[in-house]
Amino acid sequence: MEYLIRFVQQHETFRKPEVEALAELLKIKFRWVSYSDDTPFAIIDFEDTENPTKAARDLVSRSILVSKMYELWGRGTDFDSLHADIRNRTEHIWPDYQASTFRFEFDSYHGTHPNDEKWRLIESFSYMKFTGRIVMSRPENQFIVFEDYKLDAPKPHNVFFGREVAEGGRKAMNKYNVKKRHYIATTSMDAELSLVTANMALSAPGTIAYDPFMGTGSFPVSCAHFGAAVFGSDLDGRSIRGKKGRNVASNFKQYGTSDLYLGGVTADLTNSPICSGRFLDAIVCDPPYGVREGLKVLGHVKEKLQQEVILSNGVPAHLQSDYVPPKKPYSFVRMLDDILDFSAIRLVDGGRLCMWMPVAGAKEDPEATPEGLEEPAKEEPEAEEYAIPQHPALALVAESKQHFNKWSRRLITYRRLQDSEISQEALTAYGMQRLELQASNQTGETTRANDLNDFRKKYFEGFKNP
Amino acid sequence: MKLLTLNFLTCARKTCKTNPAAFPLHPREAELEQIEAEINPLLIQNLLPRINWEVLKTISQELGLPSLPESAPDSEDFMTEEGEPTQTLKDLHTLLMEMNVQNGKLVCGSCEHEYAIKEGIANFLLPSHMV
Ligand SMILES: [Zn+2]
Numbered sequence: 263m264e265y266l267i268r269f270v271q272q273h274e275t276f277r278k279p280e281v282e283a284l285a286e287l288l289k290i291k292f293r294w295v296s297y298s299d300d301t302p303f304a305i306i307d308f309e310d311t312e313n314p315t316k317a318a319r320d321l322v323s324r325s326i327l328v329s330k331m332y333e334l335w336g337r338g339t340d341f342d343s344l345h346a347d348i349r350n351r352t353e354h355i356w357p358d359y360q361a362s363t364f365r366f367e368f369d370s371y372h373g374t375h376p377n378d379e380k381w382r383l384i385e386s387f388s389y390m391k392f393t394g395r396i397v398m399s400r401p402e403n404q405f406i407v408f409e410d411y412k413l414d415a416p417k418p419h420n421v422f423f424g425r426e427v428a429e430g431g432r433k434a435m436n437k438y439n440v441k442k443r444h445y446i447a448t449t450s451m452d453a454e455l456s457l458v459t460a461n462m463a464l465s466a467p468g469t470i471a472y473d474p475f476m477g478t479g480s481f482p483v484s485c486a487h488f489g490a491a492v493f494g495s496d497l498d499g500r501s502i503r504g505k506k507g508r509n510v511a512s513n514f515k516q517y518g519t520s521d522l523y524l525g526g527v528t529a530d531l532t533n534s535p536i537c538s539g540r541f542l543d544a545i546v547c548d549p550p551y552g553v554r555e556g557l558k559v560l561g562h563v564k565e566k567l568q569q570e571v572i573l574s575n576g577v578p579a580h581l582q583s584d585y586v587p588p589k590k591p592y593s594f595v596r597m598l599d600d601i602l603d604f605s606a607i608r609l610v611d612g613g614r615l616c617m618w619m620p621v622a623g624a625k626e627d628p629e630a631t632p633e634g635l636e637e638p639a640k641e642e643p644e645a646e647e648y649a650i651p652q653h654p655a656l657a658l659v660a661e662s663k664q665h666f667n668k669w670s671r672r673l674i675t676y677r678r679l680q681d682s683e684i685s686q687e688a689l690t691a692y693g694m695q696r697l698e699l700q701a702s703n704q705t706g707e708t709t710r711a712n713d714l715n716d717f718r719k720k721y722f723e724g725f726k727n728p
Numbered sequence: 729m730k731l732l733t734l735n736f737l738t739c740a741r742k743t744c745k746t747n748p749a750a751f752p753l754h755p756r757e758a759e760l761e762q763i764e765a766e767i768n769p770l771l772i773q774n775l776l777p778r779i780n781w782e783v784l785k786t787i788s789q790e791l792g793l794p795s796l797p798e799s800a801p802d803s804e805d806f807m808t809e810e811g812e813p814t815q816t817l818k819d820l821h822t823l824l825m826e827m828n829v830q831n832g833k834l835v836c837g838s839c840e841h842e843y844a845i846k847e848g849i850a851n852f853l854l855p856s857h858m859v
Contacts, residue, residue: 467768467770468768468774470771470774491768491771495852497853503847511848520763520765521825524732524733525730527729527737527849527850528852528853529740533852533859534852535739535753535850536737536738537735539778560853560854561859567856568857568859569857571855571856578855580858587855588855
């Protein structure tokens with residue numbers, strides 16, 4: 263039997279990767295029979311599965327973007343072809359359902375029917391001879407007529423009929439609603455996409471996940487919801503420590519997952535205290551875009567301040583308890599590269615890196631158009647897309663986009679390859695390239711945060727053409 | 729900060745990365761607090777191969793905790809035949825998941841730099857001359 267997945271019609275490009283991640287985690291094999299970002303209805307078929315109903319339940323029970331899952335009893339392009347298909351697929355099982363309590367419902371995407379027409383349509387299914395009682399609440403079997411309309415079309419172009427077998431995991435969104443969370447900041451990611459990210463990271467009991475830019479802990483909290491042990495770090499220790507008892511630890515307390523919170527440390531990605539062994543199942547992060555202050559890492563651009571600073575009383579400055587280490591500008595692209603390399607070194611085989619990044623930065627050099635040439639056509643993209651960063655040890659699993667009014671960001675998911683799968687040549691070449699990049703950065707004394715960060719520049723220009 | 733975390737932390741200085749003396753960091757003046765946690769056999773079973781037993785012994789000894797067995801236990805010894813956690817598992821659970829370092833320092837055995845731990849949060853930010 264095939265199954266119909268009823269997705270929510272939003273965050274479309276996250277939907278397929280989320281279900282695929284859960285299938286990988288649960289070792290469930292299936293194939294997509296039909297899927298499109300333009301419709302909430304997708305059809306799948308399980309492979310090598312003894313109990314497909316159980317597989318269907320397991321697969322979607324913690325999915326955030328699946329509303330419900332149904333046995334697909336039939337499909338067609340109109341009601342005549344639907345009825346013919348239902349007969350064909352399910353006539354032999356009708357007797358199993360004829361005496362049970364049941365209910366029929368419509369799920370019409372971009373469409374609607376007056377009530378009398380609904381009754382007439384439901385009557386057209388009477389050939390299945392369901393004689394059980396019709397009950398509105400908690401029927402033994404819930405049957406749904408799905409209709410898929412193109413916007414403003416008079417008739418649906420696809421109709422399906424299904425029996426409900428499972429519910430997705432969207433209830434968790436309510437529990438993790440940031441409005442009800444003990445400790446948040448303006449940058450805390452919403453519950454829905456944090457939980458999707460945790461699913462993409464294959465969070466599960468017995469695994470360990472790390473967030474190098476944990477902020478108020480949105481991702482670690484979401485990963486712990488699915489049973490992963492978590493820890494994190496942030497360049498700004500104040501975000502971990504919080505204020506007046508509201509802090510990252512208190513969020514875990516709120517959700518009853520303190521047992522899974524290993525701790526948070528104040529640390530910088532470029533001088534990280536995290537051991538280099540392959541011990542992490544997942545790395546999950548939304549790196550700072552440096553919108554307000556520009557990106558920073560530890561260090562100082564002025565050479566004389568790279569020396570130890572001794573105060574007038576002869577005590578080294580860094581031993582003072584209120585010492586704040588200086589920081590220098592850091593390029594966004596360089597940071598992404600550092601995150602990938604960091605991850606390649608620490609993820610276990612098959613471990614995942616889930617990293618958010620803005621889709622586009624400003625054009626490299628807006629003044630570069632030679633004089634005398636026409637202004638570029640208005641349809642031209644306003645900003646240049648950041649390339650998806652690559653690493654020889656990391657395979658790209660999925661790229662999903664979230665759109666805002668004037669910009670968009672994407673979640674990039676990678677899988678750590680086994681060493682035997684990695685091209686040694688590519689790894690060597692990559693290592694050389696990184697060394698060059700680092701060397702060039704050492705001499706970048708005049709670089710300003712603005713030059714270093716296309717996204718930040720564009721943000722202040724209002725994402726407009728220059 | 730759960731004691732388990734100490735198994736994954738080393739000196740943040742680049743110059744120390746290649747020096748074996750930089751790992752593990754040595755807890756000094758550490759204030760420990762035991763916070764009860766639900767036993768998580770699967771996690772300990774999965775993490776045991778990722779933990780250096782000698783390192784764990786050192787950390788445990790330096791914190792003045794009961795000494796650990798000479799060699800790492802086998803994860804087959806974690807459950808009794810009745811499916812109950814064994815003392816071996818319970819002891820590891822207490823050590824890794826219930827012991828929390830609340831205050832103190834972590835000292836690098838290579839460069840002797842001290843990283844402060846306050847309210848359970850260790851600070852690994854380095855001054856410019858150490859970056
Ligand atoms: Zn050191």
